Amino acid sequence: MTKTTTLDVQVADGADDKYRLKMGPQHPATHGVLRVDLELDGETIDKCDPQVGYLHRGFEKLAEHRTYAQNIVLTDRLDYIAAMANNVGYCVAVEKLLAIDVPPRAQFIRVMVCEMARISSHLLWLATHALDIGAMTVFLYCFREREVLLELFAELCGSRLTNTYTRLGGVRQDVTHSIMLKLQRFVDEFPDHIAEYETLIDTNRIWLKRTIGIGPISADKAVDLCLTGPSLRGSGVDYDIRQHVPYAAYDQMDFEVPVGETGDTYARYRCRMEEFRQSNNILRQCIERMPPGPILGKDAPDLIMPAKPGRKIEFDAVAGNALIKLIDNRDLYMEGDVYVATEVPKGELGFYFISDGMGRPYRMHIRSPSFLHIGALATIGQGVMIADLIAIIGTLDVVLGECDR
Amino acid sequence: MQILILLLQIAMVMAIVLLHVAYLTYFERKIIGHMQVRMGPMRVGWHGLLQPIADGIKSFFKEDIIPQQADKPLFLAAPIICLVTMLAALAVLPFAEGWVLADINIGLLFIFAMSSLASYGIILAGWASNSKYTFLGGMRSMAQVISYEIPMGLSLVGVMMLSGSLNLSEIVAAQGTSIFSIYLFPQIIGFFVFFIAMLAETNRVPFDLPEAETELVSGYITEYSGMRYAMFFMAEYIGMMILASIGTVCFLGGWNGPFVIPFFPPFWFILKVYGFLFVFIWIRATLPRYRYDQLMAIGWKLLIPLALLNIFLTGLFKALVH
Numbered sequence: 001m002t003k004t005t006t007l008d009v010q011v012a013d014g015a016d017d018k019y020r021l022k023m024g025p026q027h028p029a030t031h032g033v034l035r036v037d038l039e040l041d042g043e044t045i046d047k048c049d050p051q052v053g054y055l056h057r058g059f060e061k062l063a064e065h066r067t068y069a070q071n072i073v074l075t076d077r078l079d080y081i082a083a084m085a086n087n088v089g090y091c092v093a094v095e096k097l098l099a100i101d102v103p104p105r106a107q108f109i110r111v112m113v114c115e116m117a118r119i120s121s122h123l124l125w126l127a128t129h130a131l132d133i134g135a136m137t138v139f140l141y142c143f144r145e146r147e148v149l150l151e152l153f154a155e156l157c158g159s160r161l162t163n164t165y166t167r168l169g170g171v172r173q174d175v176t177h178s179i180m181l182k183l184q185r186f187v188d189e190f191p192d193h194i195a196e197y198e199t200l201i202d203t204n205r206i207w208l209k210r211t212i213g214i215g216p217i218s219a220d221k222a223v224d225l226c227l228t229g230p231s232l233r234g235s236g237v238d239y240d241i242r243q244h245v246p247y248a249a250y251d252q253m254d255f256e257v258p259v260g261e262t263g264d265t266y267a268r269y270r271c272r273m274e275e276f277r278q279s280n281n282i283l284r285q286c287i288e289r290m291p292p293g294p295i296l297g298k299d300a301p302d303l304i305m306p307a308k309p310g311r312k313i314e315f316d317a318v319a320g321n322a323l324i325k326l327i328d329n330r331d332l333y334m335e336g337d338v339y340v341a342t343e344v345p346k347g348e349l350g351f352y353f354i355s356d357g358m359g360r361p362y363r364m365h366i367r368s369p370s371f372l373h374i375g376a377l378a379t380i381g382q383g384v385m386i387a388d389l390i391a392i393i394g395t396l397d398v399v400l401g402e403c404d405r
Numbered sequence: 406m407q408i409l410i411l412l413l414q415i416a417m418v419m420a421i422v423l424l425h426v427a428y429l430t431y432f433e434r435k436i437i438g439h440m441q442v443r444m445g446p447m448r449v450g451w452h453g454l455l456q457p458i459a460d461g462i463k464s465f466f467k468e469d470i471i472p473q474q475a476d477k478p479l480f481l482a483a484p485i486i487c488l489v490t491m492l493a494a495l496a497v498l499p500f501a502e503g504w505v506l507a508d509i510n511i512g513l514l515f516i517f518a519m520s521s522l523a524s525y526g527i528i529l530a531g532w533a534s535n536s537k538y539t540f541l542g543g544m545r546s547m548a549q550v551i552s553y554e555i556p557m558g559l560s561l562v563g564v565m566m567l568s569g570s571l572n573l574s575e576i577v578a579a580q581g582t583s584i585f586s587i588y589l590f591p592q593i594i595g596f597f598v599f600f601i602a603m604l605a606e607t608n609r610v611p612f613d614l615p616e617a618e619t620e621l622v623s624g625y626i627t628e629y630s631g632m633r634y635a636m637f638f639m640a641e642y643i644g645m646m647i648l649a650s651i652g653t654v655c656f657l658g659g660w661n662g663p664f665v666i667p668f669f670p671p672f673w674f675i676l677k678v679y680g681f682l683f684v685f686i687w688i689r690a691t692l693p694r695y696r697y698d699q700l701m702a703i704g705w706k707l708l709i710p711l712a713l714l715n716i717f718l719t720g721l722f723k724a725l726v727h
Contacts, residue, residue: 019537021537021538021541027622028622029620043541043545043697043698130693133693133694134610134611134613134692134693134694135691135692135693136437136441136610136689136690137440137441137690137691139441140441140442140443141441141442144442200691201693204692204693206611206692206693206694206695207693209695209696209699210693210694210695210696385696385697385698386541386620386621386697387620387694387696387697388696390620
């Protein structure tokens with residue numbers, strides 16, 4: 001049997017004279033498994049239609065069958081670049097729902113790990129964004145610094161990427177002196193490294209040509225598109241949950257929120273570069289002002305085995321696991337619903353719980369910034385060239401683990 | 406008998422150049438590695454010295470995949486066209502005085518013709534694969550070749566005018582042996598245009614658009630694997646070497662150096678070529694990539710007018726001096 005070979009790339013006549021390209025999900029520059037269906041006119045994009053769902057693991061449904069404490073491990077896998085920030089975001093939300101107090105030292109540690117996660121996430125963003133535009137060396141420089149942070153995470157909680165570090169009512173392990181010393185060294189050195197990245201790309205004509213004026217989003221449009229985080233602040237909207245609705249110990253921190261003006265790729269790039277410096281400042285404050293004390297609240301649900309003496313461990317017949325059992329006399333099985341948002345590196349990460357008092361979320365919804373940012377791609381990506389689309393995907397800083405959940 | 410000797414010489418040149426290509430990849434990986442605070446290949450042999458050979462063996466034994474939708478004859482021919490034309494261009498390169506396979510009078514034109522033909526292979530590869538990314542890659546390559554062959558040809562017109570010849574050996578001879586008489590100084594504009602066009606012609610960063618990894622996956626070579634992929638790779642690196650040699654011959658005085666090395670006359674030539682190649686690699690480690698339309702704008706709006714200006718100035722200079 002002979003196989004017919006064709007050399008025609010299908011081009012229809014007349015009005016439908018479009019070149020259709022399904023970019024992804026296995027494309028090197030779509031940051032995981034994003035698929036963008038493109039209609040091209042030459043190299044210009046006529047229509048840009050992002051498709052998500054290739055990494056869907058059903059976390060929101062899964063969470064309904066697990067206790068609040070068990071769900072912490074799921075949050076690691078949302079934005080796996082900044083798992084710490086997700087842990088904190090989830091715990092802050094659950095603690096509000098269940099009215100659990102967190103001791104001050106744990107609050108400070110949470111801010112500290114959040115900012116470490118922010119720096120590490122932004123480093124990965126800068127690395128991949130630069131690589132997408134073609135600057136290969138920045139990629140490896142960023143990974144050099146990110147490695148330091150990941151090693152610190154490993155020393156802190158035994159895991160580099162999926163940390164599961166926070167606990168309802170506090171954190172799992174106390175920071176040691178050695179970690180503080182290493183972090184201090186990192187904080188001292190990091191500003192020089194930021195300057196190094198800037199000399200590599202910020203004074204580069206090609207970089208400027210590829211970012212200035214690319215994918216501009218006006219402030220109104222950015223709000224309409226539900227952008228949050230640096231992607232929103234690049235457009236000149238001053239909105240940062242850490243500043244406006246402080247959680248953990250952010251109300252005791254002194255920091256600025258960098259806001260851009262033009263809303264193009266370059267403005268968003270500058271915003272994140274400034275956030276490096278601000279996060280570094282926050283880290284320095286954390287080190288200087290870290291209060292002593294316990295790291296887990298007294299009435300925190302007991303998760304560390306063996307249990308403290310005098311505390312009753314009930315065996316949960318449904319879950320079949322003693323590890324997850326809650327407390328002595330206080331009833332944490334509250335009813336009601338709550339939405340709490342925190343500022344993760346990508347934007348506003350919100351957790352919405354409906355609780356019917358069963359010790360598990362009746363419904364958990366995650367408002368993930370990446371999902372909304374990818375939604376915005378359809379609008380921003382219209383009429384640009386393929387190379388610009390890549391730059392725009394990079395600048396929106398999306399992680400598909402968080403988008404698909 | 407003469408034919409036998411000639412065949413032997415051809416085989417020698419090919420073998421030596423292909424060996425250089427293999428180690429050029431090593432050279433590139435090591436240099437970029439050290440520029441990026443890492444080691445580069447370290448595992449195969451001492452400091453990874455046998456890595457290129459391991460890579461060669463690997464790609465030789467890899468499965469040769471031909472996509473069902475591909476136009477088979479063209480798909481198979483494309484890498485061969487690329488490699489053969491590039492190897493053919495080696496024939497006219499003067500490595501040292503008298504060290505040239507074919508000392509023809511239109512050497513420069515011959516090389517242009519061959520490197521244009523190699524682009525033909527790239528375009529065919531993009532088209533014959535019948536895949537969307539390769540098609541876009543082929544399209545970009547076509548546009549890039551057209552816009553950069555012209556400034557490249559024009560940039561060397563000044564050299565031709567000064568030396569009064571298209572024969573590469575005569576161009577070297579016309580520059581004399583002194584470092585101050587090389588054409589780099591009178592032809593600085595031409596050199597600038599030539600250098601940028603050279604990067605574009607060999608698809609190197611910042612003009613590596615036909616194979617822009619983060620945009621078009623691998624551009625025109627997306628569907629190729631194994632030995633055919635390696636052939637494109639070799640063709641690209643031979644192309645780099647040939648254009649670096651042209652740069653050396655036309656602007657840096659070819660095989661002439663500050664003093665004569667006994668027994669190995671091509672020493673200075675090879676040194677200069679590797680100097681060029683180092684700059685290629687350095688640029689790759691430093692610069693991001695231009696966008697497609699920006700690339701076109703540079704070619705047509707900057708390089709071609711500059712090259713024309715260079716021709717005018719050279720002509721004026723010649724008219725005034727003589």
